[in-house]
Amino acid sequence: MIFFSDYLESADRKGDDELLVVEKNQVIWFCLSDGAGGTGNGSVASRFIVDSFKAVMSSDEFKSPDNFETFLRKIDKALFQSNLASEATVIVGKIENNVVMGASVGDSQAWFYASNYTYQLTSLQYRRPLLGSGRCVAVGFGPLELQRYLLIGSDGLFNYCQQKTLRAVLANKKVKAESVAKCVERFGGKLNDDLSVILIERESAN
Numbered sequence: 001m002i003f004f005s006d007y008l009e010s011a012d013r014k015g016d017d018e019l020l021v022v023e024k025n026q027v028i029w030f031c032l033s034d035g036a037g038g039t040g041n042g043s044v045a046s047r048f049i050v051d052s053f054k055a056v057m058s059s060d061e062f063k064s065p066d067n068f069e070t071f072l073r074k075i076d077k078a079l080f081q082s083n084l085a086s087e088a089t090v091i092v093g094k095i096e097n098n099v100v101m102g103a104s105v106g107d108s109q110a111w112f113y114a115s116n117y118t119y120q121l122t123s124l125q126y127r128r129p130l131l132g133s134g135r136c137v138a139v140g141f142g143p144l145e146l147q148r149y150l151l152i153g154s155d156g157l158f159n160y161c162q163q164k165t166l167r168a169v170l171a172n173k174k175v176k177a178e179s180v181a182k183c184v185e186r187f188g189g190k191l192n193d194d195l196s197v198i199l200i201e202r203e204s205a206n
Contacts, residue, residue, distance in 0.1 A: 065140025
């Protein structure tokens with residue numbers, strides 16, 4: 001059995017992160033996007049990306065990582081041609097029959113955490129150019145079997161929380177995304193950056 005949860009918190013009144021995780025017909029679909037705040041329209045980009053994926057995620061077009069790459073290139077072109085000057089990172093994918101696949105652009109990250117190893121699925125992604133530039137390079141990941149946890153987060157998570165802390169939290173069973181978010185270092189009680197987290201757990205047989 002697969003469990004999932006998410007957490008989204010803005011560093012200020014205008015957040016630039018968006019996320020989606022949902023189950024449809026025994027498939028888990030996920031999308032996390034961090035809009036580039038420097039463009040002034042980061043929230044527009046991240047919302048457009050998530051909404052676009054939501055509209056097609058239950059279709060038959062996503063059978064391989066290549067299909068997710070193709071989707072991201074289409075969105076990159078659409079955002080660029082919209083003249084909104086909006087760009088974003090994105091991680092998009094699915095879990096079907098305990099197998100994970102997807103694609104990414106930017107500096108958001110996706111990691112496997114299990115009892116005996118960690119592995120970054122997005123290690124080969126291109127940080128720049130971002131999606132919406134018209135020049136992004138989408139890089140697929142998978143197919144890989146989910147052993148225990150899949151953690152997906154924006155740089156607001158991974159820049160302000162050490163891996164050893166994340167590993168300690170995820171050594172437990174049935175952890176929620178909110179528990180992961182509590183690991184993030186805050187400054188004067190406030191976030192330094194928008195924080196978005198998706199946590200997906202495959203229930204252990206033990």
